[in-house]
Amino acid sequence: xxxxxxxxxxxxxxxxxxxxxxxGVDHINTFRKTSIFQRPGERVLVLMSxxxxxxxxxxxxxxxxxxxxQDGRENLWSVPNMFEAARHVGEMLREVHRRxxxxxxxxxxxxxxxxxxxxxxxxxxPRLFHIYAAGNFIEATPDTPVxxxxxxxxxxxxxxxxxxxxxxxxxxxxxxxxxLTILKTNELKIASHISxxxxxxxxxxxxxxxxxxxxxxxxxxxNPDWLDSGEQS
Amino acid sequence: xxxxxxxxxxxxxxxxxxxxxxxGVDHINTFRKTSIFQRPGERVLVLMSxxxxxxxxxxxxxxxxxxxxQDGRENLWSVPNMFEAARHVGEMLREVHRRxxxxxxxxxxxxxxxxxxxxxxxxxxPRLFHIYAAGNFIEATPDTPVxxxxxxxxxxxxxxxxxxxxxxxxxxxxxxxxxLTILKTNELKIASHISxxxxxxxxxxxxxxxxxxxxxxxxxxxNPDWLDSGEQS
Numbered sequence: 001x002x003x004x005x006x007x008x009x010x011x012x013x014x015x016x017x018x019x020x021x022x023x024g025v026d027h028i029n030t031f032r033k034t035s036i037f038q039r040p041g042e043r044v045l046v047l048m049s050x051x052x053x054x055x056x057x058x059x060x061x062x063x064x065x066x067x068x069x070q071d072g073r074e075n076l077w078s079v080p081n082m083f084e085a086a087r088h089v090g091e092m093l094r095e096v097h098r099r100x101x102x103x104x105x106x107x108x109x110x111x112x113x114x115x116x117x118x119x120x121x122x123x124x125x126p127r128l129f130h131i132y133a134a135g136n137f138i139e140a141t142p143d144t145p146v147x148x149x150x151x152x153x154x155x156x157x158x159x160x161x162x163x164x165x166x167x168x169x170x171x172x173x174x175x176x177x178x179x180l181t182i183l184k185t186n187e188l189k190i191a192s193h194i195s196x197x198x199x200x201x202x203x204x205x206x207x208x209x210x211x212x213x214x215x216x217x218x219x220x221x222x223n224p225d226w227l228d229s230g231e232q233s
Numbered sequence: 234x235x236x237x238x239x240x241x242x243x244x245x246x247x248x249x250x251x252x253x254x255x256x257g258v259d260h261i262n263t264f265r266k267t268s269i270f271q272r273p274g275e276r277v278l279v280l281m282s283x284x285x286x287x288x289x290x291x292x293x294x295x296x297x298x299x300x301x302x303q304d305g306r307e308n309l310w311s312v313p314n315m316f317e318a319a320r321h322v323g324e325m326l327r328e329v330h331r332r333x334x335x336x337x338x339x340x341x342x343x344x345x346x347x348x349x350x351x352x353x354x355x356x357x358x359p360r361l362f363h364i365y366a367a368g369n370f371i372e373a374t375p376d377t378p379v380x381x382x383x384x385x386x387x388x389x390x391x392x393x394x395x396x397x398x399x400x401x402x403x404x405x406x407x408x409x410x411x412x413l414t415i416l417k418t419n420e421l422k423i424a425s426h427i428s429x430x431x432x433x434x435x436x437x438x439x440x441x442x443x444x445x446x447x448x449x450x451x452x453x454x455x456n457p458d459w460l461d462s463g464e465q466s
Contacts, residue, residue, distance in 0.1 A: 154456035162451070182460055192460045202457050213450035218395070221442055223387035224435050227415055227425045 002033055002050030003167045003174045006116045007156045008128040008140050010149050012184040012191065013118050016160040017048045018168070020175040034179040035060050037067070037076050040189035043121040045076060045085060046181050051113035051133065052104075055096055059113070062092050082127035083139075086117050090135035097135070119183065126185055153182055153191075158206070161196075165207050178203070235266055235283030236400045236407045239349045240389045241361040241373050243382050245417040245424065246351050249393040250281045251401070253408040267412040268293050270300070270309050270352075273422035278309060278318060278352035279414050284345040284366065285337075288329055292346070295325050315360035316372075319350050323368035330368070352416065359418055386415055386424075391439070394429075398440050411436070 004017040017033040033056075038044040047063075049056035066075035079085045093113060101111045111133055118128040128140040142149060147156060157180060168174050178196040183189075196203050237250040250266040266289075271277040280296075282289035299308035312318045326346060334344045344366055351361040361373040375382060380389060390413060401407050411429040416422075429436050 152456070154458075154460055157460060158454060158456050159451070161457075162454075194459075202459065206454060209454055210450065213453065214447075217443065217446035217450060218392070220446065221391060221395075221439060223385070223391050224394075225387075226427075226435065227387055227390060 003164060003171075004033060004048040004050055004116055005160050005163055006046075006048065006118055006128055006140075007147055007151070007160065008118065008126060008149075009147070009151050009153065009156055010185065011151075011153050012182060012187075013046070013126055013128065014153060014156040014160055015046050015048055015116070015118065015179075015181040016157075016164055017179050018164065018174045019177050019179060020173060032179060034181055035063075036181065036190060036193065037063075037119075038189055039077065042188060043077075043119065044183055044187075044189050045082075045117065045119035045121075046183065046190075047089065048116040049113065050115075052109070052111070055093075055100065055111065055113045056115070058096050058100070059089070059093055059115075062095065063089065066092070079121070081121050081124050082117075082119060082129070085119070085121065086129040086131060086137045086139075089115060089117055090131050090137055093131065093133070094135040097133075120185070120188055122188075126183065153184065157182065161203055161206050162210050165203075165210060169211075176200075176203075236397060236404075237266060237281040237283055237349055238393050238396055239279075239281065239351055239361055239373075240380055240384075240393065241351065241359060241382075242380070242384050242386065242389055243418065244384075244386050245415060245420075246279070246359055246361065247386060247389040247393055248279050248281055248349070248351065248412075248414040249390075249397055250412045251397065251407045252410050252412060253406060265412060267414055268296075269414065269423060269426065270296075271422055272310065275421060276310075276352065276354040277416055277420075277422050278315075278350065278354075279416065279423075280322065281349040283347045285342070288326075288333065288344065288346045289348070291329050291333070292322070292326055292348075295328065296322065299325070312354070314354050314357050315350075315352060315362070318352070318354065319362040319364060319370045319372075322348060322350055323364050323370055326364065326366070327368040330366075353418070353421055355421075359416065386417065390415065394436055394439050395443050398436075398443060402444075409436075 007014045015034060019032055033049050035047045063076055066073055067077050074088055076085055079088050097111055104111055113133045115131040117131055120126040129137045131137040164178060176197050180194045180196055182192040184191045240247045248267060252265055266282050268280045296309055299306055300310050307321055309318055312321050330344055337344055346366045348364040350364055353359040362370045364370040397411060409430050413427045413429055414423060415425040417424045
């Protein structure tokens, strides 16, 4: 499994992905799921991918090839804004689908891919998109927040790491190292890009103390005392 | 969506299901997802179902018809143990599949069903099974516990309700009323069967205090202070 989480805040954006991929639990590898495309001061884009690794790696290769080609074709350096960037990534994913989906289907393998694309281009505000396997996409809007927009980037990173910790605990196929990427609004470059492994002291502290705090909170809540009252319905 | 959770403990079993079903979020209905079959002192079985409601309702109807028929065919009153009960339910589900899967497929609808079957028959220990759409099944064993086997039924009910609360918060299509069913080992009857709605004081307390405790635990953990150290990889 892959776990990726991203938050769009007033202060910037936080991206966190695990890096474990597997073909069955007995065959676990780690690959980066976070790709960064930046021209500091001009544009910065972060792409996190989940799904069939053969598909998502091919997608990233094609995006990079188009950027390197300098043949006048649209690419992530040339798109004028984040909406066009999301559309371009969706188009490329459809191209992978055209090439591979039929062959995969013959082997009973679904064409699965889910992408998160966020970043900022020029004077536009930072934007965040979720791109589906079919190449269509949705944008994160202020109408659907889980986290308050004024949350600080530090606090959002803490929240993302706690969320990742809970996911790692419940799913063997999600694991360290993690990629944590942070953008600050209007900096138009990566503010931090940190690989977090099992030796990272902060993440180890989060893992211990969050679990302890949950156990404590659980113990503090009273048990139901109405269960022995017999059948009530 | 459906959320069902069950725990097999030394003291007995806990089953909790929500009751909301939907065909799109604008068309939400509530139906019971927990079915109880008991002959007190002889056997007690609890079946929780998720998936396509037309499939799972048909399954439960067929199980009940077979039990009422008294025609010598196998049914949940006649099976000698819980393993045979799980096999019987899986067989019935395959019968539904034979009748409906082709027609559903023509409308682009998947044959989805996931069942939890638990209970106790005669002198056998209580057993718990997860039955898949294909009619095959796995059994909960002491090797794969998430909760300690010696956990009390009250505490397990508290845990199940906290788990349900978290699920309700993150998914609009899971909601009250909830069905909470408790069996005690060797009683061979339902110990408690309680419908929990929005007015249930205990669940309301859990909802408030767990959320408060999480917020407090989150605030207590320090934010990372190493994010401004720049790009580290």
